[in-house]
Amino acid sequence: MIAPCRMTEPHAVRRIAVFGGVYSNAHALAAMLADARGRDVDAIFCLGDLGGFGPHPDRVFPLLRDAGVRVIQGNYDRAIALGHDDCGCGYTDPRDNHFARVSYAYTLGRTASEHRRWMAALPGHRRLTLGGGTALLCHGSPRAISEFLWESTTPDDFVARLLDEAQADVILCTHSGIKWHRRLADGRRLVNVGVIGRPENDGTPRVWYTVLTAEPGRELDVEFVPVGYDHEALAREMEREGLPPEFADTVRTGWWTSCLEVLPARERARGRF
DSSP states (O other), rough: OOOSSSSSSOOBSSSSEEEEEETTTTHHHHHHHHHTTTTOEEEEEEEESSSSSOOOOOGHHHHHHHTTTTEOOOHHHHHHTTTTTOOOOOOOOEEEEEHHHHHHHHHHHHHHHHHHHHTTOOOOOOOETTTTEEEEEESSSSSSTTTTOOOGGGOHHHHHHHHHHTTSSSEEOOOSSSSSSEEOOTTOOEEEOOBBBSOOSSSSSEEEEEEEEEOTTTTEEEEEEEEEOOOOHHHHHHTTTOOOHHHHHHHSSSOOOOOOTSSOOOHTTTEEE
C-alpha cells in the first residue's frame, strides 16, 4: 500500500491536461501550455522532473506558476532540492549514468535557491476525483519515484496490483519518457502521459502530453496530444551552454542518443540506435 498522499484535490474535475518531464525545455513547455489552454481543460498537472537534459532550468518556473500548473515532485526535483550527489534517475548502465551525471551537475549549478526550496515542498503524489473515479498522479510509479514502467514489460496483473494498492481507478505516471496506455478488462487504467522535454525516440522532434476527459455516462477518454515547438532554438541553446552534442542531436532528429541502455528490447528496437 502506498503512503497517503500529501495533497488531495478539493473537487472533481471533468477534463485535465497532464504532462511529465519538462527537462528544462521552456520552449516546449510554453507551446504545450498554449495548446492545453485551447482545449477547455479544468486543470493542468505536471508529474515532475522539471530540470535536466536542457539548458537554463530556471526559465520553466515562471511558466508553470503563471499557468497555475499543479506540480508533483519527480526524482530530479527531489535530488536538486536536497542537493543530492546524483539525479536518482534509476539508471544502472555506465553510459546512461555518464550522461545523467553531466546533466545533473549542469542543472544543480544553475537552479536558483528559491526554486530549490519550492521543489522541496512539492507533494510526491496527488489524488483527485476524475469524473466518478479516483485518479492517482505519481512520477515513476505509486511504489517508487524512479520506477520505470514500460509498456512491453508491465503485464496486466502487475497493473492491477498497482491499482489495488493505490486504491485508484486510474494511475497517471511518467519517468520513462515514452507514452503508453493500458486499459484492464474491468475498465481501470494505467496511463504513462509522456514527456514534453525531449522527443520520445520516434524520429520526430515533437513531444507529447495527455488530455483525459470523463463525461457522465461515458468511458474515460485518453488522448495523447503531439506538440511542435521551436526545437532548433533549444538545440542552439544547448550548444551554447556546452551540453553534450548528443542532447542537441536528439532534439533535432527525434532519436535518443543518450540514456538508451535503460530501454527494454522492444522499445529500443523502435529507435535508430
